[in-house]
């Protein structure tokens with residue numbers, strides 16, 4: 001993703017390869033969401049708007065429950081990011097392939113690509129707020145896949 005942004009204006013080939021690699025990685029993660037371990041699966045963390053709003057209200061009030069997997073808001077953000085990366089890559093491919101008219105395709109591609117940055121920033125902010133709220137280091141859990149259970153003093 002970083003390479004795709006860094007090369008977006010200067011290196012067409014580098015940008016397309018990096019963009020396709022990002023789409024491939026995200027597709028693998030989406031497959032993992034279907035067949036991976038319980039906490040990695042979409043059915044563990046994809047919830048409706050009511051659960052997301054309820055969680056965010058609880059977080060603001062300091063009463064949000066702690067989740068061992070994704071929180072409802074974190075799950076929604078993750079799905080949004082997966083969709084945006086695939087949509088950005090797809091519009092890039094359709095633009096290069098001449099399926100989308102160049103001007104409109106470029107506009108749409110750039111809007112989608114930029115919105116990834118906005119959503120990723122909001123995702124990071126959410127991770128920080130949730131980590132502070134629950135007094136834990138979510139970034140470590142995102143890398144290792146582990147979270148201490150409620151009864152675990154660590």
Ligand code: HEM
Pocket residue numbers: 001004005008009012015016018019020022023085086088089090092093095096106109110113114116
């Ligand atoms: C998810 C990964 C991707 C991201 C985040 C991304 C992001 C961007 C951004 C922000 C721009 C606008 C650059 C500017 O003019 O300021 C751009 C341009 C472009 N992207 Fe992507 N892109 C991605 C994937 C792809 C793919 C897979 C392709 C094609 C196979 C592609 C083809 C292009 C082309 C051809 C342009 C230049 C359009 C022009 O100025 O004529 N991109 N991309």
